[in-house]
Amino acid sequence: MVFPRLHIITDSLDVVRGALGHGPVAIQVRVKTGDRDAYQLTVAALELCRAAGALCLVDDRVGVAIATGADGVHVGAEDLPVAAARRVLGPAAILGATCRDPASARAAVADGASYLGVGPVFATTTKAGLPPPIGPAGLAAVVDAVPGTPVIAIAGITAANAADLPGYGVAAISAIAADPAGSTAQFLRVLGVAA
Ligand code: TZP
Ligand code: MG
Numbered sequence: 001m002v003f004p005r006l007h008i009i010t011d012s013l014d015v016v017r018g019a020l021g022h023g024p025v026a027i028q029v030r031v032k033t034g035d036r037d038a039y040q041l042t043v044a045a046l047e048l049c050r051a052a053g054a055l056c057l058v059d060d061r062v063g064v065a066i067a068t069g070a071d072g073v074h075v076g077a078e079d080l081p082v083a084a085a086r087r088v089l090g091p092a093a094i095l096g097a098t099c100r101d102p103a104s105a106r107a108a109v110a111d112g113a114s115y116l117g118v119g120p121v122f123a124t125t126t127k128a129g130l131p132p133p134i135g136p137a138g139l140a141a142v143v144d145a146v147p148g149t150p151v152i153a154i155a156g157i158t159a160a161n162a163a164d165l166p167g168y169g170v171a172a173i174s175a176i177a178a179d180p181a182g183s184t185a186q187f188l189r190v191l192g193v194a195a
Contacts, residue, residue, distance in 0.1 A: 003115060003150040004055060005169035006187050008176050016045045018180025020052035023188040028074055028171070030059035042068040057096065062088050072096065074117060086112030096152070100134060102145030115150040117171060118142045122156025126173045130155065136165060143168065159186040 004026040008019040011031045019025055029045050031038035038061050046068055049056035057072045058065040062085050065073040072094025075085050082097045089095060096115045097108035105116055120130045121139050133155065134142075143151050152169040162170050170191070176183045188194040 001055075003169070005150075005152075005191050005193055006184070007057075007117075007152050007169065007171035008180070008184065009059065009171055009173045010176070010180075011041060012177075013041065013044055013048070015176060015180040016048050019176065019184040020048055020054055022181065022185045023194045024054070025184060025188075026055040026057055026071075028057045028059050029070075030173075031061075035061060035064055038064045039067060042070055046070055055094065057094060065089070065093070072114070074098070076117075082108050082111035082113050098154075099142060100131065101138070102141055105142045105146045105149075105151075109146050109149050113149070115152060115169075116142065116146065117152050117154050119153060120155030121153045121165075122161060124156040124174070127155070139165065139168065159183060159190050162187060162190045 004024040007026045007028050009028040009030045016027050027045055027049050029042045031041055042058055042064055046056045055071045057074055058070050059074050060079045062073050062080050074096035076098040086095055094114050095112060096117050097113035098117045099105040099108050118139055120133045122133050139153050150169055152171045153165055154171040157170045157172045158175045
């Protein structure tokens with residue numbers, strides 16, 4: 001499977017339903033209220049993703065990904081280190097890591113990351129406490145540092161500014177939430193990967 005270039009990050013099954021069926025996406029289940037809630041949502045999201053042929057990833061929670069049989073995990077700075085997550089997951093699982101610059105990107109790939117979430121690319125109000133945006137130039141520097149590794153841009157990504165990131169993958173939370181079906185279809189058109 002070609003790694004999807006649109007990642008829909010959500011804690012809503014309605015968003016999952018709306019985002020599926022328009023073209024290749026990965027759903028990343030991001031639940032901040034605890035493993036139990038994350039487990040239950042992932043089980044349901046995974047069933048929808050399997051039926052649609054979409055990847056289902058879990059944000060932060062390696063145990064939830066293993067317990068549900070999800071396709072992989074995305075870890076950030078406060079989660080299991082990349083090498084530890086890879087050890088627990090085994091070689092086949094998809095493992096994403098958050099990076100911001102070429103050095104952290106190279107380290108994550110050496111430690112076993114199979115894709116990178118890179119940002120914040122633009123300003124966002126969805127997540128607090130982020131460092132300053134790196135912009136398209138910072139994103140390009142990371143992409144150049146890890147040839148062959150899929151890179152997914154994150155933070156403040158909209159269908160409009162995704163057009164300024166040609167060839168990259170993107171992840172979105174707020175830009176998808178209000179109209180998951182319409183915005184997913186629009187993102188896929190902009191990315192040139194609509195079904
Ligand atoms: N990690 C870095 S930025 C971010 C996360 C989870 C939030 C991105 O949300 P949005 O609404 O797409 O800017
Ligand atoms: Mg996370």
